[in-house]
Amino acid sequence: MNVIGRKRWAIPEGYIPSESSFSDRALISHETACILNANDHDAHVALTIFFADREAVGPYRIEVPARRTLHLRFNDLNDPQPIPRDTDYASVFESDVPIIVQHTRLDSRRAEVALLSTVAYAEG
Amino acid sequence: MNVIGRKRWAIPEGYIPSESSFSDRALISHETACILNANDHDAHVALTIFFADREAVGPYRIEVPARRTLHLRFNDLNDPQPIPRDTDYASVFESDVPIIVQHTRLDSRRAEVALLSTVAYAEG
Amino acid sequence: MNVIGRKRWAIPEGYIPSESSFSDRALISHETACILNANDHDAHVALTIFFADREAVGPYRIEVPARRTLHLRFNDLNDPQPIPRDTDYASVFESDVPIIVQHTRLDSRRAEVALLSTVAYAEG
């Protein structure tokens, strides 16, 4: 397969609700960056998180092996620091090889599940 | 970080339901333009609102500081005039520096929450 | 405002549920193509509907005046023929001036509302 993807991606929308109506991992309110590395080289990705009223945080270092997908939960990020809940944020991904990024949120604050998803903004 | 983004963005879908099943701000029916300015210069954005059967309104003047995100609620716009509820509209953003725009709606007319989101249409 | 948009748009996903839990127009299950014509000339759009197992139907003729938006419900199309319910379809829009198209579905088959939306695929 030829190289597919772009090296820089942005997701302006970010918000992790602190509430969930369920306790199992699959149905807890969460926000995900689905990263596909369809190429033959591992991807080293630097993630920066932007906020409304304070300095950006990062880089978070992420590796996506060759020919693998990583569905990265923002909820799980800890280094350099966790993403605060109930807070507006945005994110930029910079990779050394082309990748594809899709943004998904599962919101279970109320008793049912709500979903959103969009392919992120790409450059490079 | 190198400059990332585009200067002109459009969101054809716009509709703020007047009904909500909840009264706290996070769960009231609302429509948002999530704007990311990942660059080192403040962004000055002119927003124009288009309707089905009357002249467009604007510009609404919005500033997004350097390296910040603004999750702008259309519900909160007042100058030059509020966005009418239960009315089809569309929007165009023109910025002096590159930004990225994502459109999200939370609809809580019924007892549960419904979400939609998409990266907006970009040019320039 | 300078001309913004593209002349050809495609929406591969199309499906109008025949069921609805509500009877008012805003909450009936429906599928919408939100069209923004931000330019100074009226847009004349030819819409073609594609199916899984029969010949395509069209053109449907749509006009979007200069500096207006039209949130076109596929449910309302009648000429040359209505869109069948509970049937997979897809659509292509060809306009004489640049427009922007966003696809939205409201699904109210069950007691709550589900939403999807995406900016369509653009060319030209």
Next chain:
Amino acid sequence: MNVIGRKRWAIPEGYIPSESSFSDRALISHETACILNANDHDAHVALTIFFADREAVGPYRIEVPARRTLHLRFNDLNDPQPIPRDTDYASVFESDVPIIVQHTRLDSRRAEVALLSTVAYAEG
């Protein structure tokens, strides 16, 4: 109609919930790639599925006739092997003629329906 579309498409997000609150086909939890072939030649598509922690699987061979749409359910794929449920995956489509691909999921794990949709990432 002139040729419209691209030859390579990617969907980083993939996840088929094993649970459903309904038993009729339309409301079972499912994931779909809506493919539009608006051109005058049949499309032969090779689909590859990527995982988080094992080698990619494929190609799955799909044909979309000229001027037809195929709303392909990942749930229905069997050759070379079914897509596992409750498992993160991603997909790449390679076609011999230009097509357009949109990704949709219907999630009915809880009593109501949740939807997501986005036009996939395109190249070529």
